[in-house]
C-alpha cells in the first residue's frame with residue numbers, strides 16, 4: 001500500500017523563484033502543489049492539504065516579504081523547519097518582437113519591482129507598474145497584454161512559449177539573494193532529507209507580543225530582548241491587528257545559536273520562559 005506522497009506547496013505558477021527554491025531543496029523526490037498567493041501556501045499547510053511549503057521571507061535588496069510576516073502573526077501558522085537561499089537574477093521579458101519603446105506597463109511581484117526600481121526609473125520612467133501575485137504570473141499575463149513587459153526569471157522565457165528576453169540582470173545590485181523558509185504544520189512532520197548534508201540546527205524564530213490591553217505596563221522591546229539573552233540576528237515588526245491601542249506591534253526575533261554546547265531547543269525554550277515572566281507572549285515559530 002502506498003502512503004500519501006509528500007507534497008510541497010509553493011507560490012506558483014511554474015517558473016517562480018519559489019518554485020526554483022522548492023526544487024533546490026526537494027528535487028523530484030516529492031509532489032508539488034501550486035498556489036496563487038503566499039497566503040494560500042500558508043493555508044495549504046495549515047489545512048494539511050500538503051505536508052510542507054516554501055515561503056519567500058527576505059531579499060538582500062528589498063528586504064522583508066511583508067505578506068509572509070503578516071501571515072506569521074496568525075495562530076497555528078505552521079512551523080519553520082529550514083531555509084533555502086536562492087541567487088536571483090531578474091530579466092525583462094516581452095512577447096516576441098515587442099521593442100523597448102513600445103512598453104507601456106511592467107508587471108511583476110512587488111518584491112521584483114522593488115529590486116529593480118533603479119533600472120525601471122532610468123529606462124522606463126513613463127511605464128505604469130503593475131503588482132502581480134508572482135513573477136511567473138506576470139510572465140503568463142503578458143502573453144495576452146502585448147504592450148506590457150514582465151520582470152521574472154530567465155526560466156520563464158523557456159516555460160512560456162512566445163516570450164523573449166529583452167534585458168538580463170536588471171536588479172539594482174548584481175548580488176541579489178532571496179531567503180525562503182520551509183514550513184510544516186507542526187514541529188514533528190518528518191521531512192525528506194536534503195540532497196546536501198543537513199546543517200545542524202542553529203536558528204530559531206520567536207514571536208513576541210507585549211499586550212498593553214492585558215498587561216498595561218508591558219515592557220519595551222529592549223527589556224524583552226534583554227530577557228531573551230540570546231543572539232538576535234534579525235528583528236521584524238508588524239502591527240498588532242487586534243489591539244485596542246494604536247501602534248502596538250508584534251516582534252519576530254530570529255535567534256542564532258552561539259558557541260554553547262547545550263541543546264538549542266532547550267536554550268530557546270528557557271529564553272521564552274524568561275520573556276513570559278515579564279508578562280509578554282512568546283511563541284516558538286521555528287527551529288532550523
Ligand SMILES: O=C(O)C(=O)Cc1ccccc1
Nearest residue numbers: 016017018109111134135178
Ligand atoms: O514571484 C516569485 O517568483 C516569488 O517566488 C516571490 C519572489 C519575487 C521576487 C524575488 C524573490 C521571490
